[in-house]
Amino acid sequence: QALLVESGGGLVQAGTTLRLSCTVSGRTLSDHGLGWFRQAPGKEREFVAAINWSGVTDYADSAEGRFTISRDNGKNTVYLRMDFLKPEDTAVYYCALDDRTRRRLTPRQADDYDFWGQGTQVTVSS
Secondary structure, three states, rough: OOOOEEEOOOOEEOOOOOEEEEEEEEOOOOOOEEEEEEOOOOOOOOOEEEEOOOEEEEEEOOOOEEEHHHHHHHEEEEEEEEOOOOOHHOOEEEEEEOOOOOOOOOOOOHHOOEEOOEEEHHHHHH
C-alpha cells in the first residue's frame, strides 16, 4: 500500500506562486510515475501535470508554461510549482501514483492511477 500526502496549498492572490509537495511512502518513487490533478467545485477532476519514472514531464494546456512538475527521489517527493496563478486555478489539488513500474508514458486519465492523496486546497483571489 502506498500513502501520498500533499501539502503547500493555501489562499493566495492572482499572479503569485505556490509550490505543492507530494510525499510518497510505501513505494520507491524512482520506479513510478506521478500525476497532479485538480477538482474545482461543481467540476470533474482534471489532469494538470505528470512526471514519469525517468523525469519526462507532461502538462495540460492550462498548466503549460506556468506550472512545473519535478521530483526528488531522495526525498520520495514530487513537487508542483505554480507560477502566475489565476482565479480559475482555484481547486483541490491531488497527487496520484501509477503503480506500474517504469511505464514510458505517465497517463492523463485518473482511472489509470492506483493511489491518491487526500488533496490540498488552492484558492486564488483576484
